[in-house]
Amino acid sequence: MVLACVSSMAFAAGSLRETDFRNHTFPWLDDDSWQDDMEWISGKPTRMVRLRDGVWPLAEIEPEFAVPGAPFGGLTFDSVVYGDLLGDEREEAVVILRYDTGGTMYWYFVYVFALVSGRPEVVAWFHSGDRAAHGLHEVRVETGMLLVELYDPAHRRGDCCSTGIERRRYRWSKGAFRQTGRSEFAGTRRTSRRRVTLFGTAVE
Numbered sequence: 001m002v003l004a005c006v007s008s009m010a011f012a013a014g015s016l017r018e019t020d021f022r023n024h025t026f027p028w029l030d031d032d033s034w035q036d037d038m039e040w041i042s043g044k045p046t047r048m049v050r051l052r053d054g055v056w057p058l059a060e061i062e063p064e065f066a067v068p069g070a071p072f073g074g075l076t077f078d079s080v081v082y083g084d085l086l087g088d089e090r091e092e093a094v095v096i097l098r099y100d101t102g103g104t105m106y107w108y109f110v111y112v113f114a115l116v117s118g119r120p121e122v123v124a125w126f127h128s129g130d131r132a133a134h135g136l137h138e139v140r141v142e143t144g145m146l147l148v149e150l151y152d153p154a155h156r157r158g159d160c161c162s163t164g165i166e167r168r169r170y171r172w173s174k175g176a177f178r179q180t181g182r183s184e185f186a187g188t189r190r191t192s193r194r195r196v197t198l199f200g201t202a203v204e
Contacts, residue, residue, distance in 0.1 A: 016093040016113055019120050022054040022077045026097065026111055027122055035107045036133040038150055038168070040126045040177065051077055051097075058102065065102055073102030075109070083141025086114060086123070086172050093120070094139055094146065099127075104159070108136040108193075112146070112177070124177050132156035136193055137165045146170040146177060151193075152185060161191040 027045035049056045054077035059065035065073045078096040085092045093113040100106045108128040113120045128136035128150060137149040148168045155164030167184040170177040 016091055016115060016120055017082065019093065019113070021051070021080055021093070021095045021113075023050075023052055024095075024120075025050045026075075026095075026109075027125065034105070035127055035129050036153075037129045038126055038134055038148065040124065049075065051075065071102050072100055075099055078108065081139060081141055084144060085112060085141060085146055085177075087144060088114075090115065092123070092141075094141065096136070096139060105130045106135075107131075110136070110139055110148075129153075131160050131192070132158070132162040134166070135162075137188060137190070138193075142169075144171065145180060151188075151191075155187075157191065163187055163191055 025048050028047050028049045029041055029043060030046040047061075049060075056075040057065065058073035060074075062073070064070075075097045078098050080093055080095045082091045082093055084090060085094075095111045095113060097109045097111070098106055099109055107130045109125060110128070111122050111125045114123045115121075128134060132151050133153050133156070134150040137151055138147075139149070140147045146169070148170065149165045150168070151162035152164035152166045153162065156162045165186055165188045167186065169180045171180045
């Protein structure tokens with residue numbers, strides 16, 4: 001799959017709000033290394049994975065994860081936010097998925113979708129770090145920019161949690177999201193982001 005670079009393309013009528021991202025296909029990059037910071041992914045996806053009812057179990061490609069009673073490993077739908085990020089006066093969708101390794105580590109993948117010829121296409125995606133090591137705190141769309149808040153490892157309380165955040169702003173420019181201005185730092189009361197359980201079940 002080639003990730004589309006979208007600028008002034010005229011889109012067909014429709015809305016990304018009509019897309020069921022809990023049952024959708026996402027690009028995936030196989031990487032067993034420890035993720036300790038946010039990184040935009042520019043390489044070709046290793047495979048495409050499809051969520052079903054908000055879950056993609058890693059056991060689909062690694063049978064050892066299918067052992068009864070083993071911790072969940074794989075992707076779980078977390079949330080989606082909308083806003084105009086490409087400057088085309090149309091909404092893009094920012095879809096957040098959590099990846100559990102099957103152990104204590106977990107990080108997030110964030111996909112920016114745009115409508116291309118009436119179909120949702122990924123224009124950019126990134127992964128966060130792991131928990132207190134630049135794990136994801138929040139993603140928002142503000143004034144045409146993607147605002148990403150990450151847990152600050154300088155204020156970590158063990159590997160699980162941090163009382164500080166680093167705030168980064170990204171603007172779409174020349175076919176990619178580029179950081180605008182310097183990072184900002186602040187405190188937070190929510191020291192850990194756990195929107196879903198270890199077993200891939202959404203927490204209301």
